[in-house]
Amino acid sequence: MNARPLMRLRLTTAATEEIGPTPHGRLSIFPITGGSFEGERLRGIVLGGADWVTAAADGTFELDLRLTLETDDSALIHMTFTGVRDDTNRYFRTLPRFETAAPKYAFLNRLLAVGTGEAHRDGPVHTIEEIL
Amino acid sequence: MNTRLLMTLRVTVTTPQSIGAVPHGTRRTVPIAGGDFKGPRLRGSVLPGGSADWLLLRADGVLELDLRATLRTDDGALISMRSFGLRHGPPDVIEALARGEAVDPTAYYFRTTPRFETAHPAYAFLNHLITVASGDRRAEGPIYTIHELL
Numbered sequence: 001m002n003a004r005p006l007m008r009l010r011l012t013t014a015a016t017e018e019i020g021p022t023p024h025g026r027l028s029i030f031p032i033t034g035g036s037f038e039g040e041r042l043r044g045i046v047l048g049g050a051d052w053v054t055a056a057a058d059g060t061f062e063l064d065l066r067l068t069l070e071t072d073d074s075a076l077i078h079m080t081f082t083g084v085r086d087d088t089n090r091y092f093r094t095l096p097r098f099e100t101a102a103p104k105y106a107f108l109n110r111l112l113a114v115g116t117g118e119a120h121r122d123g124p125v126h127t128i129e130e131i132l
Numbered sequence: 133m134n135t136r137l138l139m140t141l142r143v144t145v146t147t148p149q150s151i152g153a154v155p156h157g158t159r160r161t162v163p164i165a166g167g168d169f170k171g172p173r174l175r176g177s178v179l180p181g182g183s184a185d186w187l188l189l190r191a192d193g194v195l196e197l198d199l200r201a202t203l204r205t206d207d208g209a210l211i212s213m214r215s216f217g218l219r220h221g222p223p224d225v226i227e228a229l230a231r232g233e234a235v236d237p238t239a240y241y242f243r244t245t246p247r248f249e250t251a252h253p254a255y256a257f258l259n260h261l262i263t264v265a266s267g268d269r270r271a272e273g274p275i276y277t278i279h280e281l282l
Contacts (some may be wrong), residue, residue: 001133001134001264001266003133009201019278060259060260082247083262084260084261084262086260089260091260093262093281094262095216095245095262097216106192109192109194110192110194110218110220110241111218112217112218112243112245112264114242114245114262114264114281115133129133130134131243131264
């Protein structure tokens with residue numbers, strides 16, 4: 001499979017909301033207060049969103065994020081992604097998807113992407129590549 | 133992006149059900165009659181019951197695929213697979229595909245992101261894998277080359 005860099009996305013999060021054990025596992029909600037993204041074809045800021053994280057019994061986490069991005073030329077992009085975080089195996093991979101009405105960024109509506117996440121002290125950083 | 137081959141999945145399809153114009157586009161459901169999969173760590177067949185591809189042709193010409201299939205390994209494990217995908221390309225290529233002609237898969241974009249669920253311990257590694265696939269639409273059904281993201 002071939003891929004090319006799409007963006008590096010940095011997120012800042014607020015205090016976790018611990019919902020606790022649910023039928024699907026332990027649910028925590030990480031509010032996303034902001035952040036930034038940068039790539040060759042687009043850059044801007046994160047307006048906000050959240051990550052719904054479900055901890056499975058085997059210690060892995062399923063991620064489910066929704067965010068709104070704003071490019072430096074004021075286009076809004078709806079971004080969603082699911083992912084898996086498995087700290088035991090150092091595996092943190094995601095499947096981002098994008099929706100936008102801005103013609104300049106319509107290419108985002110037509111692509112599939114994969115991300116590699118890193119947990120940093122000040123919030124997660126996702127390196128996202130377009131699947132060619 | 134580092135990947136390794138997980139499997140090649142061949143699916144055979146039957147007569148599509150054209151649902152028609154729905155609020156988000158044009159919907160068509162393609163039942164899956166069977167198929168097989170083969171990779172270094174698993175191989176087996178596709179079960180026809182509960183396997184289909186739910187297609188939505190969007191207003192921007194992009195086809196969204198939502199495939200759900202049940203796989204059975206050669207040692208009897210059942211694996212539930214779901215994959216979201218996109219397919220689009222130049223109009224003449226898409227028309228040739230619709231006519232069932234053989235088309236070079238590099239002439240259009242056909243990518244999916246399969247996820248798997250299984251209760252079988254031997255295949256539990258599939259539960260936490262993110263994978264990507266490239267598709268090759270043949271008249272008898274698509275062939276997916278699925279790679280695990282490392």
